[in-house]
Structure formats: C-alpha cells, structure tokens
Amino acid sequence: MSKIEWTDKTWNVITGCTQTSPACQNCYAKSMTNRLQGMAKKGIKGSEKYISGWDSVIFHTDMLGHIFNFKKYPSGCKVFVIL
Numbered sequence: 117m118s119k120i121e122w123t124d125k126t127w128n129v130i131t132g133c134t135q136t137s138p139a140c141q142n143c144y145a146k147s148m149t150n151r152l153q154g155m156a157k158k159g160i161k162g163s164e165k166y167i168s169g170w171d172s173v174i175f176h177t178d179m180l181g182h183i184f185n186f187k188k189y190p191s192g193c194k195v196f197v198i199l
C-alpha cells in the first residue's frame with residue numbers, strides 16, 4: 117500500500133531528468149528520487165539502484181516485470197507511475 121492517499125501502489129521505473137523550466141522547481145519526481153537516494157546512502161535494502169540520484173536518467177529495466185506481479189499489483193489496484 118502506498119502512503120499516497122489517492123493511489124494504491126507506486127511504480128518508479130524511470131528516475132532522473134533535466135530541469136528545463138521554472139515549473140520544474142517543485143518537481144515531485146525529483147523529491148521522490150532524492151528521498152530514495154537518501155535511503156540508498158543509508159544502505160536501506162532495495163533502494164541501492166537509486167544511488168545515482170536525480171542527475172542521471174536511469175530506466176530501471178529490472179522493474180518492468182514487477183507490474184505483471186499480480187500479488188504485488190493485483191487487478192484493479194491504482195498504480196501511480198512516476199516518470
């Protein structure tokens with residue numbers, strides 16, 4: 117279950133971006149990636165792949181199969197895809 121009230125799950129399959137607009141100043145994805153990077157720096161299990169943080173665009177191909185894991189993502193659940 118996600119801590120975000122309007123979704124059931126999150127799927128962080130791509131991290132990183134290049135900020136190009138003033139509108140990017142409050143980027144949710146950047147905040148999320150920075151949080152995951154902080155977890156990786158603390159050595160929290162499962163967060164290792166986020167160690168590069170926001171400055172590198174990374175397609176986490178290892179996450180592709182996760183969306184077909186119907187135990188983790190059961191039919192009908194709302195999934196927030198953070199790109």
Ligand code: SF4
Binds near residue numbers: 143
């Ligand atoms: S993901 Fe964030 S930094 Fe990238 S374009 Fe969107 S708002 Fe801007």
